Amino acid sequence: MSRKEAILNAALELFNETNTQSATTNHIAKSMGISPGNLHYHYKNREEIIRLLYKKLVDEMSLSVEELPRTLAQLLEHEKTLIEVQWKYRFFFKEILFLFSRDKELEALYIKDNIAHKERITQVMQNLEKGGELMIPDSETLAFLVDSVLLSWQFYNSHLHTLGEEIDTCSAHKVIEYTNAAMRPYIIKKES
Amino acid sequence: MSRKEAILNAALELFNETNTQSATTNHIAKSMGISPGNLHYHYKNREEIIRLLYKKLVDEMSLSVEELPRTLAQLLEHEKTLIEVQWKYRFFFKEILFLFSRDKELEALYIKDNIAHKERITQVMQNLEKGGELMIPDSETLAFLVDSVLLSWQFYNSHLHTLGEEIDTCSAHKVIEYTNAAMRPYIIKKES
Numbered sequence: 342m343s344r345k346e347a348i349l350n351a352a353l354e355l356f357n358e359t360n361t362q363s364a365t366t367n368h369i370a371k372s373m374g375i376s377p378g379n380l381h382y383h384y385k386n387r388e389e390i391i392r393l394l395y396k397k398l399v400d401e402m403s404l405s406v407e408e409l410p411r412t413l414a415q416l417l418e419h420e421k422t423l424i425e426v427q428w429k430y431r432f433f434f435k436e437i438l439f440l441f442s443r444d445k446e447l448e449a450l451y452i453k454d455n456i457a458h459k460e461r462i463t464q465v466m467q468n469l470e471k472g473g474e475l476m477i478p479d480s481e482t483l484a485f486l487v488d489s490v491l492l493s494w495q496f497y498n499s500h501l502h503t504l505g506e507e508i509d510t511c512s513a514h515k516v517i518e519y520t521n522a523a524m525r526p527y528i529i530k531k532e533s
Numbered sequence: 534m535s536r537k538e539a540i541l542n543a544a545l546e547l548f549n550e551t552n553t554q555s556a557t558t559n560h561i562a563k564s565m566g567i568s569p570g571n572l573h574y575h576y577k578n579r580e581e582i583i584r585l586l587y588k589k590l591v592d593e594m595s596l597s598v599e600e601l602p603r604t605l606a607q608l609l610e611h612e613k614t615l616i617e618v619q620w621k622y623r624f625f626f627k628e629i630l631f632l633f634s635r636d637k638e639l640e641a642l643y644i645k646d647n648i649a650h651k652e653r654i655t656q657v658m659q660n661l662e663k664g665g666e667l668m669i670p671d672s673e674t675l676a677f678l679v680d681s682v683l684l685s686w687q688f689y690n691s692h693l694h695t696l697g698e699e700i701d702t703c704s705a706h707k708v709i710e711y712t713n714a715a716m717r718p719y720i721i722k723k724e725s
Contacts (some may be wrong), residue, residue, distance in 0.1 A: 485714035522677035526718035
């Protein structure tokens with residue numbers, strides 16, 4: 342692993358453990374046993390590091406449109422993958438709006454990606470309807486289902502945190518129960 | 534209004550405009566035309582100010598158990614009141630997990646209140662069922678409905694923000710459409 346890459350990993354670990362304000366570039370350098378100057382040779386500031394971590398997050402979660410889930414079973418597998426990525430970069434979702442208020446470039450980047458993500462979720466719901474697995478009665482219900490998936494993917498762990506629940510790789514999967522419950526009234530039961 | 538109270542109001546305004554890290558106690562003092570020393574005569578630090586603002590938020594939203602909504606129409610009115618409070622203290626919900634990571638006392642306080650809040654929402658859903666307005670088929674559905682209300686109250690505005698939607702007092706009410714859509718399949722239609 343290159344030094345540049347190793348710095349990103351060390352930053353990710355510290356951000357997840359504490360928060361992006363406590364973990365300064367000096368702390369990140371210290372945790373690796375390198376000088377602050379060496380870190381700043383690779384990265385201008387903490388904002389640059391956070392932006393690059395965000396780009397890695399996007400790379401890890403992005404699926405091309407061809408790969409979008411076409412069945413409920415595929416959607417479940419897809420959700421599991423996204424939850425793993427969310428967990429890996431959990432500092433980001435904990436601080437998301439605070440990070441936006443400090444870095445408008447990051448905010449613009451995220452919003453653009455998120456709008457595209459929302460369009461893909463809409464596409465998935467419409468695929469499930471075409472495939473006879475979901476019955477979506479009207480556009481309000483479609484909007485609600487899409488909202489449920491996106492809202493909970495971004496904020497369900499934060500929600501659990503506000504109730505004092507321990508968040509770990511296991512509990513991070515609870516969001517699946519939430520999205521399943523949102524879809525349940527609209528799932529078409531197959532005759533067996 | 535006392536100087537002590539005026540400082541809280543000035544802090545709230547600055548926190549909502551920027552974020553709690555950019556708005557230092559020096560900035561708050563400056564915005565009021567008082568000296569930092571004068572501010573620190575009233576408040577030890579920014580954490581104390583944030584904690585007091587949180588307590589005001591709780592005072593404004595708390596309803597005694599006797600006052601809990603017993604019909605869907607009352608629930609709607611209740612939601613509108615809570616949304617106004619949420620909007621007034623919006624910095625808090627934007628930064629909530631970041632604030633917790635900086636102030637464990639605030640975190641413990643919030644979690645305790647939020648667990649009680651969740652119990653009240655559960656009570657409301659059960660009241661609506663007893664009153665013949667909701668048909669809740671099982672405990673998973675009850676958990677989902679309670680989760681929907683609490684998750685969206687805390688994070689729906691943040692969710693809209695991540696999609697680049699302008700948040701104002703008007704759009705802050707969109708969360709009602711979300712919770713209505715979550716309840717819709719379980720609402721018992723009255724014969725007219």
